[in-house]
Amino acid sequence: MAEAQVDRDTDDKQLCQPCSKKGAGRAAAIFCKTCVEFQCEDCSNIHTIYAFMSDHKLVSVADGQTHVSSTDCDDIDVNLYRCTKHNRHFEFYCQEDDALFCSKCAVTSHKKCENIVDIESMDGHSGCDKLKNELFAAINSTNQVTELLEDADSRLSDDIRALSDKLKDMKARIIQIFDDFTNEILTHASVYSKSTKDDLAKKKVKCETQIQSMKKTVRTLDSIMSTGTPAEQFITERRMLDDVHNAVKDATSIHEELSRIDIYCLFEDQVKKFKSKLESEFNSESFNIIYSLPSPSTLEFVRSIELKATSDNLKEPLYSGLSFLPDNRLVAVDNKNHKCLIYDVNLNVKNSYKLSYYPHCVAAVSDDEIVVTSSGKYRLDFLNVSKTNELTVKRTCKMNAQYYSISMMNNENFVVSTINHIKPFRIVSISGDESEFNIKTASKKYPLGRNYCTYICDREILVQTDREEDKIYIYNIESGENVMVKDKLVKSPCGVAVGPYDHVFVCSNSTKCLVEITPGGRVLSSHQVDMWYPRYIAISKDKKLLAVSNTEMGAQKLSLYKIA
Numbered sequence: 001m002a003e004a005q006v007d008r009d010t011d012d013k014q015l016c017q018p019c020s021k022k023g024a025g026r027a028a029a030i031f032c033k034t035c036v037e038f039q040c041e042d043c044s045n046i047h048t049i050y051a052f053m054s055d056h057k058l059v060s061v062a063d064g065q066t067h068v069s070s071t072d073c074d075d076i077d078v079n080l081y082r083c084t085k086h087n088r089h090f091e092f093y094c095q096e097d098d099a100l101f102c103s104k105c106a107v108t109s110h111k112k113c114e115n116i117v118d119i120e121s122m123d124g125h126s127g128c129d130k131l132k133n134e135l136f137a138a139i140n141s142t143n144q145v146t147e148l149l150e151d152a153d154s155r156l157s158d159d160i161r162a163l164s165d166k167l168k169d170m171k172a173r174i175i176q177i178f179d180d181f182t183n184e185i186l187t188h189a190s191v192y193s194k195s196t197k198d199d200l201a202k203k204k205v206k207c208e209t210q211i212q213s214m215k216k217t218v219r220t221l222d223s224i225m226s227t228g229t230p231a232e233q234f235i236t237e238r239r240m241l242d243d244v245h246n247a248v249k250d251a252t253s254i255h256e257e258l259s260r261i262d263i264y265c266l267f268e269d270q271v272k273k274f275k276s277k278l279e280s281e282f283n284s285e286s287f288n289i290i291y292s293l294p295s296p297s298t299l300e301f302v303r304s305i306e307l308k309a310t311s312d313n314l315k316e317p318l319y320s321g322l323s324f325l326p327d328n329r330l331v332a333v334d335n336k337n338h339k340c341l342i343y344d345v346n347l348n349v350k351n352s353y354k355l356s357y358y359p360h361c362v363a364a365v366s367d368d369e370i371v372v373t374s375s376g377k378y379r380l381d382f383l384n385v386s387k388t389n390e391l392t393v394k395r396t397c398k399m400n401a402q403y404y405s406i407s408m409m410n411n412e413n414f415v416v417s418t419i420n421h422i423k424p425f426r427i428v429s430i431s432g433d434e435s436e437f438n439i440k441t442a443s444k445k446y447p448l449g450r451n452y453c454t455y456i457c458d459r460e461i462l463v464q465t466d467r468e469e470d471k472i473y474i475y476n477i478e479s480g481e482n483v484m485v486k487d488k489l490v491k492s493p494c495g496v497a498v499g500p501y502d503h504v505f506v507c508s509n510s511t512k513c514l515v516e517i518t519p520g521g522r523v524l525s526s527h528q529v530d531m532w533y534p535r536y537i538a539i540s541k542d543k544k545l546l547a548v549s550n551t552e553m554g555a556q557k558l559s560l561y562k563i564a
Contacts, residue, residue: 090102124231139251299563322558323370340359472506487515494536513529
């Protein structure tokens, strides 16, 4: 009988639930795991009266409280552990039918089954962990689709604006005819843009809904893995197995369906209406928007120069900082020889300037101004660069910390990586004021050359590389959210720069390559370069040129690539 299964006790802190419903405050003596209820002595005696309740599992109040707390989670459905046919707790697992069932099912449905196991002897922790890993993979896959949809939405708006500019240019050739044509085209484009954006938004919501559902399931698995009994974990694994596999299948389906998005906005009807009027002016102007999501960039090698010690350079040069001026002249700082140099687009040296310190990095501020960080100095030096490549010191700003890499954040501020500071990166204004980002970062001090950063201005995103841990952090400054990228292609990441489509290019110092990553943290591609240990990188303002230098002793190089 059920009464023989437990030593009864009393606990004045835990009340009998049936009595409480009747307004009585009697103390509970036992907990019935089958009824899922705390009961007093009198109420629990019903288990000795009815035969169908004789197999209920009774435990002490303390054990009952432990049982309740282990399943006390908003993400855990209490019905997960009950037979849907008889509303009883699962007690057995049939290996033949691969099914969980209660004691009543054992009599009605599994009489002839031989391989029946008491679930109290089972452990589903490893199974839950496997399901959780499958869900994480599916969440990551679906997140990639969400990022692609957001990118499609953003680029579609840009393409519509570009179309408007094109139409305005043509308007100058045939004013009256093209005025009417412009209005008609833009109206059609606007309607199409709204329709397409609505469709992208629906797909994004579909992805986000599925992600939330899968995350909830992950939380359920986490909760039951950390607080549930082995039997409960096993039940969770078996009950959720099909749901998880279906979720993963759906996520895979969504990824296959949406990971490539082609958008076609055609204006054939509008063109036909006035083609005869415009035939004398142009015959093949295209008014079609054909858009597919950006694929990884390609790098076309242009030129490479070896950096060697000479009569002018007593030490083998180390170009520790690179930056393009708006006219595509390249600025480099030579840490070993205390120099700042100007190169043309063919990597011919146009001029050099002797500095009084070891420079770290450099950033172009405007058409005629650059800023340099320095080793062991709490300062930023601003230099003027003339059209004839003359370099002169313009001003110096004293700092409260030492800075390594430096990039433009916007027209008024820089983002800088720090050296042995409690914050890995900071904001420095053009006038020299220092401030912090209002985001949470790891409490870690980086020694010299272990921490680089850049900024994606259009998206308010900061990208930081952690050379020691082979990690890349992507911080959304507006939302405060961040993504950590750790990939087999990323080894000892160093210099980082923003390229086409706001993709970031990272020097993977230990793999002889540059890694291309989306703003959302998806690793797109790895680009081999013609040098070992690439560490410093710069990309031109028009995103068409890339310069990279390295740190291989005896084989220092500066190389230039075209980005396509």
